[in-house]
Amino acid sequence: MDTENYKFVQHRECEFFPCHKTSDPDSFNCLFCYCPLYMLKEDCGGNYSYDNIYGIKDCVNCMVPHSPGGYDHVMSKMDLVMERAKK
Numbered sequence: 001m002d003t004e005n006y007k008f009v010q011h012r013e014c015e016f017f018p019c020h021k022t023s024d025p026d027s028f029n030c031l032f033c034y035c036p037l038y039m040l041k042e043d044c045g046g047n048y049s050y051d052n053i054y055g056i057k058d059c060v061n062c063m064v065p066h067s068p069g070g071y072d073h074v075m076s077k078m079d080l081v082m083e084r085a086k087k
């Protein structure tokens with residue numbers, strides 16, 4: 001297979017597109033609209049911060065799942081997600 005179209009999808013008609021600030025909306029990947037790595041806390045590899053008052057993880061400045069290479073990054077962490085989700 002020469003193509004990798006399954007790694008990218010874009011929904012330009014979404015009312016929130018692009019939901020993170022970017023200078024390159026054409027390469028903005030909507031595939032992981034809700035990041036599957038959120039539950040990894042500090043181990044997601046993204047650009048997160050924690051709210052000082054409530055301790056909530058804030059991903060507003062993270063472009064990792066939406067950027068070129070984001071699919072491969074998310075998939076590289078899925079073994080860890082599966083391990084943490086075990087009973």
Ligand code: SF4
Nearest residue numbers: 035038044046059062
């Ligand atoms: S959006 Fe970024 S910071 Fe938030 S969980 Fe995903 S990779 Fe981590």
